[in-house]
Amino acid sequence: MFVNIKRRAAAATAVLAVAAAGLVTVQATAQATQPARPGAAHCPALTVSKGWYGENKARIQKMIDTYGKCGERHGGGGAKPVATFDWDNTVIKNDVGDATMFWLLRNSKIRTPKNADWHTTSRYLTDPAAKALAKACPATSATLPTRRDTDCADEIASVYGEGATTGGDEAFAGFDHRRMEPQYAWLAQLTRGWSTRQVKGFAAEARKENLAAPIGTEQRVGTGEFTGWVRYYDQQRDLIRTLKKAGFDVYVVSASPEPVAEVWAKSVGVDARHTIGIRNVAAQGKLTAHLKGCGTVRDGDDSMITYIDGKRCWINQEVYGVRGAAAEQVRPADERQVFAAGDSDTDISFLRDATALRLVLNRNKNELMCRAYDNGDGRWLVNPMFIEPKGKLAKPYPCASTGYTERNGDEGPVRRADGSVVPDQKDTVHGA
Structure with a gap:
């Protein structure tokens, strides 16, 4: 300037x-x-420069040098600094949950609901959606023939992808919009009747197809066309590798089913123990349509997943061992992640909890971009997506009016921790 x-x-x-x-x-x-790098020759360094905006790479490197094994803030023999990453559209381009759902539909791998009652697949499914699904998907076999039955495939794809029936009726209602996204949860719930190992096998097949498909590929599901390719971001693979070499504990926290996220995260060096996603309750070796709980939410209550405030809860519970109501609260600074990366409003809470830097890939998500551009403490980094970045948003983000989603789904202003309203923000970091 x-x-x-x-x-x-x-x-x-x-x-x-x-x-x-x-x-x-x-x-x-x-x-x-x-940045000054003590013992730089022996300190892990980022190697991929392409795609990083402005000083983002340099600031992340400085953070690694400060908190990693070469830095003055490193805990020595104590607890490792923690870095947390969202998965879909943060570490990879596109969505592995979508890739898996479309594979299940194309290969007829969704089980017929218990007693042919679609309400058993989600406590939040509306009556019109249950009726539409029952009509489109008659219970004639143990698994639904969605590979050839396009009506059934179309109805499931619409409820999952649009949150509405093909006839336009709302598919889900009555949930806490800061803890639950029932469309995401529904994918995990539709894996009922399979074992974790089998679901991982399905995810591996979907992964193979989507990585082999050229960028821009679309796939036919039912009568519709959907995204048919996925790519790892070289920049994020490099960042995770460097963080681990520097002594960070790196976790993936995804709103995709955990077995699916595990299959994908393995290739960036994040093992199953460090991968947190939507978890099904299991019975007799098979997954059920019920979900594991966190904090005050009991297993089978199905009211919280790794989504917005739910991601905070699961990080506190699984990374830091916090149980009960305390897991749902913001923890002291020394009990939070140092670094976090995300791309969507689903990542807001765990990004805000990061104490050193918060990396945001710009996908034009209102609340996230309002907070990132407001950047009250100077710790937010905004970067265009590394593949097919979005162009400049024509209008400012509506931070002062409708940028925030309330628990009941209403829209309101985005507020800072002190209660003041974030003013509308211009989109300044974007693709060409």
Whole structure:
């Protein structure tokens, strides 16, 4: 950012001033882009530069150097610093939950609901949706023939993808919009009757297909066309590798089913123990349509998944061992992740909990971008998506009016921790 000087002093004074200012600028830039790195030759460094916006890579590297094994903030033999990543559209481009759902439909791998009652697949499914599904998907076999029955495939795809029936009726109602996204949960619930191992096998087949498909591929599901490709981001693979080498404990926290996320996360070096997703309750070796709970939510209550405040709860519970109501609350700074990365409103709470840096990939999500651009504490980093980044949003984000989603689904202003309203924000970090 340059300052326009309206009045010029004597030539010599101006030259000196410019030289001095230039020196300060060079020094500041050097400090920002070339942070002091004690023992740099032996300290893990990011190697992929393409795709990073502005000083984002340099600031992340400085954070790694500060909190990692070479840094002054490293805990030595104590607890490792924690880094948490959303998965879909954060570590990869596109959505592995979608990829798995479409594979299940194309391969007739969804079980007929218990007693042919679609209400058993989700406590939030509306009567019109249950009736539409029952009509489109008659219970004639143990698994639904969605590979050839396009009516059934279309109805399930619509309820899952649009949250509405093909006839336009609302499919889900009555849930807490800060804890639950029933469309995401429904995928996990529709894996009922299969074992975890079998679901991982389905996810592996979907992964193989989507990685092999050229960028831009669409696939036919029922009578519709849907995204048919996925790619890992080289930048995020490099970042996770570097964080782990520097001594960070790296976790994936996804709103996809946990067995599915585990299959994908393995290839970036994140094992099953460090992968948190939607968890089904199991019975006799098979997954049920009920979900594991967190905090005060009991198993089988099915009212909280790894979504917005639910992600905070699951991180507190699974990473830090916090149980009960305390898991749903913001923990002290030394009991929170140092770094977090996400791309959507579903990631807001765990991103806000990160104490050093919060990386946001810009997908034009209102509340997330309002908070990231407001950047009250200077710890938010906004980056365009690394593959097919979105262009500039034409209008400012509606932060002061409708950017926030209330628990009942109503829209309202985005507020800071002190209660003040975040003003509308312009979209400044985007693709060409």
